[in-house]
Amino acid sequence: MAEKSGADILIETLCDLGVEVVFGYPGGAVLPIYDAIFKQDRIRHILVRHEQAATHAAEGYARSTGKPGVVLVTSGPGATNAVTGITDALMDSIPMVVITGQVPTALIGTDAFQEADTVGITRHCTKHNYLVKDPARLAPIVKEAFYIATSGRPGPVVIDIPKDVQVATAAPAPAGPVEHKNYRPQVKADAKRIEDAVDMLAAAERPIFYTGGGIINAGPEGSALLRELAALTGAPVTSTLMGLGALPASSPQWLGMLGMHGTYEANMAMNRADLIIAIGARFDDRVTGRLDAFSPHSRKVHIDIDRSSINKNVRVDLPIIADAASAMADMIAAWKARQHPKPDLGEWWNRIDGWRATRCLDFDDDKDVIMPQRAIRALWEATKDRAPIITTEVGQHQMWAAQHFGFESPNKWLTSGGLGTMGYGLPAAIGAQLGNPDALVIDIAGEASIQMNIQELATATQYRLPVKIFILNNEYMGMVRQWQELTYQSRYSESYSDALPDFVKLAEAYGWKGIRIEGRQELEAGIGEMLAYNGPVLVDCRVAKLANCFPMIPSGAAHTDMILPGNKVSGEMDDEAKALV
Amino acid sequence: MHIKEEQRERHTLAVIVDNEPGILARIAGLFTARGYNISSLTVSEISDDDRISRITIVTSAAPEVMEQIIAQLERLVPVHKVTDLTAQGPHVERELALVKVQGTGDHRIEALRLAEVYRARVVDATISSFVFEVTGGTEKIDKFIELMREVGLIEVARTGVVAISRGREAA
Numbered sequence: 001m002a003e004k005s006g007a008d009i010l011i012e013t014l015c016d017l018g019v020e021v022v023f024g025y026p027g028g029a030v031l032p033i034y035d036a037i038f039k040q041d042r043i044r045h046i047l048v049r050h051e052q053a054a055t056h057a058a059e060g061y062a063r064s065t066g067k068p069g070v071v072l073v074t075s076g077p078g079a080t081n082a083v084t085g086i087t088d089a090l091m092d093s094i095p096m097v098v099i100t101g102q103v104p105t106a107l108i109g110t111d112a113f114q115e116a117d118t119v120g121i122t123r124h125c126t127k128h129n130y131l132v133k134d135p136a137r138l139a140p141i142v143k144e145a146f147y148i149a150t151s152g153r154p155g156p157v158v159i160d161i162p163k164d165v166q167v168a169t170a171a172p173a174p175a176g177p178v179e180h181k182n183y184r185p186q187v188k189a190d191a192k193r194i195e196d197a198v199d200m201l202a203a204a205e206r207p208i209f210y211t212g213g214g215i216i217n218a219g220p221e222g223s224a225l226l227r228e229l230a231a232l233t234g235a236p237v238t239s240t241l242m243g244l245g246a247l248p249a250s251s252p253q254w255l256g257m258l259g260m261h262g263t264y265e266a267n268m269a270m271n272r273a274d275l276i277i278a279i280g281a282r283f284d285d286r287v288t289g290r291l292d293a294f295s296p297h298s299r300k301v302h303i304d305i306d307r308s309s310i311n312k313n314v315r316v317d318l319p320i321i322a323d324a325a326s327a328m329a330d331m332i333a334a335w336k337a338r339q340h341p342k343p344d345l346g347e348w349w350n351r352i353d354g355w356r357a358t359r360c361l362d363f364d365d366d367k368d369v370i371m372p373q374r375a376i377r378a379l380w381e382a383t384k385d386r387a388p389i390i391t392t393e394v395g396q397h398q399m400w401a402a403q404h405f406g407f408e409s410p411n412k413w414l415t416s417g418g419l420g421t422m423g424y425g426l427p428a429a430i431g432a433q434l435g436n437p438d439a440l441v442i443d444i445a446g447e448a449s450i451q452m453n454i455q456e457l458a459t460a461t462q463y464r465l466p467v468k469i470f471i472l473n474n475e476y477m478g479m480v481r482q483w484q485e486l487t488y489q490s491r492y493s494e495s496y497s498d499a500l501p502d503f504v505k506l507a508e509a510y511g512w513k514g515i516r517i518e519g520r521q522e523l524e525a526g527i528g529e530m531l532a533y534n535g536p537v538l539v540d541c542r543v544a545k546l547a548n549c550f551p552m553i554p555s556g557a558a559h560t561d562m563i564l565p566g567n568k569v570s571g572e573m574d575d576e577a578k579a580l581v
Numbered sequence: 582m583h584i585k586e587e588q589r590e591r592h593t594l595a596v597i598v599d600n601e602p603g604i605l606a607r608i609a610g611l612f613t614a615r616g617y618n619i620s621s622l623t624v625s626e627i628s629d630d631d632r633i634s635r636i637t638i639v640t641s642a643a644p645e646v647m648e649q650i651i652a653q654l655e656r657l658v659p660v661h662k663v664t665d666l667t668a669q670g671p672h673v674e675r676e677l678a679l680v681k682v683q684g685t686g687d688h689r690i691e692a693l694r695l696a697e698v699y700r701a702r703v704v705d706a707t708i709s710s711f712v713f714e715v716t717g718g719t720e721k722i723d724k725f726i727e728l729m730r731e732v733g734l735i736e737v738a739r740t741g742v743v744a745i746s747r748g749r750e751a752a
Contacts, residue, residue: 131602312652
């Protein structure tokens, strides 16, 4: 058979793997690949305006479709600009394959133009990475990279391809899948441990499911199984930021999100539980609060596909290494086989109802000024029948969205959880819209975060993507300001969003529709106008400037030490507290 | 506020890996990135086809951190297997040192006498110097080097620890 260039082999392999969309930005070291893209019509290339946005768009695509996101960038600055999004995907377990160009093999190590040590720089922010030195190795490496990115705990994989390897030719590789020669993550749980977990659950008086992004990653089946397991056992369910939507927010068993900005009932139930079943969640610091006070009276079962998540922060009694969906299916089967009746948790639910009566998410509404919580609820009311996909940036608006927007199904909530990357929301919305052309996609943003990838307005315009941006504009980096109020006696060091652009004019300059909502009376009408417009819309929604996001567990505090709305909080904290993130 | 120190215990790990570019950087980087300590690290190919390497790592950490170190190592795609030789039971640890000593007269005679006690071999000699080759556990090597300081030590090269479990079974 005739030999083909590395660039052609790459494109053909991506086609074989079912890749439909690639997010990228051309440059010197990837010109051969871009020429190969020009000559084909099976893969759609989406030209972003900054490489970081390519990675977040790929994340948004992956998170909303369940398929791996693919990124193509050039060497040097192309690769380094992608590092933030690669790290973001690693922290949030998003399957992603990033192809980076590299200077020709002979120039590697000579400080050549646009050379960076991409495999060195990305070694610790990828699940795995490769430098390809032979075009004959390209096809197997690309296939192996997709296998690694999507199996076990998903994550980003980087493939660095020197320019000469893109041009050099090799015989086409045989078709068919390639797995890694020894990487085989454990998917199926140990049967005895599943039985033990089920028996513990049947015997528990105060059980709670603590669920996370692992259930979303297990596919729609994961969410369906969680619903069945919850119905079977009658136990309350809480979730991390990454797990929202796995259980419908309208379920009576749903307690809301837990952790730093979680609900009072979720955190109190975690604290008082006698059994925690953690599924696809990793006990991170935003969830646990002060470790020595975290759920002191409970036994803990931890189901996770990544063994290093077990006992990392919190010691557990029964670790189960497995895929979340597989383990839940086994638990349901074991529960039925062992003929456990639905436990009587009446007393436990009475206590939970007592905590719910605190109505911790209530806020003082105002007839003139728009409270940010009100804005989120109004947005939810206006869109809930359309099952929108919501992306966010990072900060107060993100937490308010998590608290006040009800998610009924998985893959609808795309947010940067682990890394907390400002600038994530707009490119993620673009990626989600490409993967779901008919969906309503809204980026709930802050006026500070949105400016971190504002150039992507042009990408949405170019591809006629009807993305909506809803900015909660309080003229502050609100979460920074809130921490300064709590920790540093309201010394607002550099947290005021000065010299803001006129967002409406900015939107119009990029070919978007711009809407400004200034008062409470305009809120519903403004949202209606946004939804009625068949194209991209940016809404500059002016909200109360000094509103804080509560409930809040201050860093290093216990679940029982929540700050609720109405508590007086401004002050100075001691050095121990100041040192915590 | 002051930074707290934690209690640590010493463990020797055998890590079987694919012999691929960057594997050593991957492992060393994991230790620095997660704040783990490396006392010694040795690496060499061990399979006929040069595709598998064995890395011996001596580390010290609190018990719960030790468990994390092993889990984090096992999570790396090219890592086949991690064995905690210290936790597993009896094992043999050895390292090799080359020790250069300079001196004349009584110091020279004393150096030779001590070398004999420690079963160190002379692998190079001049009229005023020796290079000794000594193998043994870390403590023995430490002790030998300490004694050589008294009689004219000028240079030391050590391999770091290699280790293997006792008994007939592979780790």
